[in-house]
Amino acid sequence: MNHMANKARAVADLTEGIIVxxxxxxxxxxxxxxxxxxxxxxxxxxGSSDTYRTTEWTGEVRPGGRWRANGVGVDGKPFSVGGEFLEVIPARKLVQTWRPDWDERNTTTTVxxxxxxxxxxxxxxxxxxGFSGHPESCGGHGAGWERVLGWLAGHVTPPAPAQQHFLCRLLPPRAxxxxxxxxxxxxxxxxxxxYLTGLLHKGVAVVFGPVADPAGAWGVGIFRASGEAQMHALCDADPAILSGRGFRYEVLPMLRAVYRD
Structure with missing residues (x-):
């Protein structure tokens, strides 16, 4: 089944000094x-093994509360960044000042x-x-936020359920x-x-179509599902089955599926 894309994107307006x-x-x-x-x-x-790691984070998450993060770069050099929470609405909004020790300007920006x-x-x-007049710092933080939000998304996104492949035969009411x-x-x-075209667009169906069997044509499809229960539910929702005209599915789990996208 398809999952929501979690690719982070950042745009840095170097003139205005704003990152979105x-x-x-x-x-x-x-x-x-x-x-x-x-x-x-x-x-x-x-953090990541090829960039840097955050080794300590402390914060009093309330308006006026302070926060601080310490870390170490891939080169072994320590760093820190900290600030103050300006607005905190749980599960809705977070506003905080941002003051890193690696910024020679020694100024405060707002996230x-x-x-x-x-x-x-x-x-x-x-x-x-808060990056007005400092395009290099603005651009660097923009690239950094893309990485950081990508790490965050990867951390909190639940893993996709394991997928099995099934070969399904749709047998007609008569040869x-x-x-x-x-x-x-x-x-x-x-x-x-x-219905099957819709499953194809969702990435559930891999291929489907009629088979010219000399003994009588029938339909075949290869599908991805998290298990037999889901596969049978997909078959039961097929308009051919719901029509009540004598169609039936044979559902066969595949031991292994090797294919090219």
């Missing part, structure tokens, strides 16, 4: 807010994070303001069906094809 970044995450806003504001959580996702519920998860939008179906049966076949 966004990512859609298949997780509730409460879970994302927890990952952003809990020290043990932050240490689990903020605003908003969490909006969408179908299937949450849209996170981030604004980082001569392909040659002597009536108008109503042809309409059923139209809706059947539309």
């Amino acid at each position: 970044a966004t990512v859609e995450i298949e997780a509730p806003a409460e879970r994302i807010f927890e990952a952003l504001t809990t020290g043990d959580e932050v240490l689990r996702w903020w 605003t994070i908003r969490l909006d519920p969408i179908e299937g998860g949450t849209r996170l939008t981030l604004w980082h303001k 001569t069906f392909a040659h002597d179906m009536d108008a109503d049966e042809a309409e059923v076949m139209k809706h059947h094809a539309e």
